[in-house]
Amino acid sequence: MAGTWQLQEAARLMGWIMLALLGLGSAALLWLGGVSRSLWSFVGAAMMLGAAGYALQGDPLLPGHPVAANAEPIEIDPALTELRDSMLGRYTAEGAYLIAADGxxxxxxxxNAVRAVLGGVNKYPRSLALWTGLGSALSLHDGVVSPAALFAFRHAAGLNKEHPAPPYFLGLAYIRAGDYATARPYWARALELSPPEQPYRKEIAAQLARLDAFLAAAEQARGAAAAN
Structure with a gap:
């Protein structure tokens, strides 16, 4: 009995040491990456939450076992993430909530992706990035551009009527829902609002051109079907 207790204590001590090393390593990576200090508190809070859970429930001697996922993974196009970051920023306090929602x-x-962005909105209620992200998260969760998602996108647009992100990501939400014709004017508006010097303008223009080609081909196919 004493030997087992000593083994448990030694294993638990090693767990705390590994947690401390992980925290130090995370801090070093944030510092080397030039990340804003406002983001450090977000990472620190996550580490403290994990430490609290380990202290309450951790048992290093429990055998491991495979855990089945309770949801199907969703692939996020890295190009779209880069486009969002170029339009809205990444290494910011608000961006941390979007990164968490992405994961x-x-x-x-x-x-919980929606809840993550809602947490950011509660802290930064005038963040265009977070309201736009909330619209995207809600539309992905609902599978359609629901009234709640539309409200979030419109609120984001109201915060800055000259920013291309809200109409672009509202258009993207309609694309994901299969409503291509409805998406078209939003992407056209996003292109109109994109400054010529911004690199994302070229990408939005290319996507709009592909959408126009698709809509034209679909209209041609409907015409041919009607003629037959």
Whole structure:
């Protein structure tokens, strides 16, 4: 009995040491990457939450076992993430909530992805990036551009009527829902609002051109079907 207790204590001590090393390593990476200090508190809070869970429930001697996922993973196009970052920024306090939502979405947990962005909105209620992200998260969770998602996108647009992100990502939400014709004017508006010097303008123009080609081909196919 004493030997087992000593083994448990030694294993638990090693767990705390590894947690401390992980925290130091994370801090070093944030510093070397030039990340804003406002983001450090977000990472620190996550580490403290993990430490609290380990202290309450951790048992290093429990045998491991495979855990089945309870949701289908969702692939996020890295190019779209880069486009969003170039339009809205990445290494910011608000961006940290979008990054967290991305991770949850990739795991198929769209409900908690919405909650993650809502947490950011509660802290930064005038953040265009977070309201736009909330519209995207809600539309992914609902599978359509629901009234709640539309409200979030419109609120984001109201915060800055000259920013291309809200109409672009609202258009993208309609594309994902299969409503291509409705998406078209939003992408056209996003292109109109994109400054000529911004690199994302060229990408939006290319996507709009592909959408126009698709809509033209679909209209031609409908005409041919009607003629027959």
């Amino acid at each position: 949850l979405t990739r795991a198929g947990d769209t409900r």
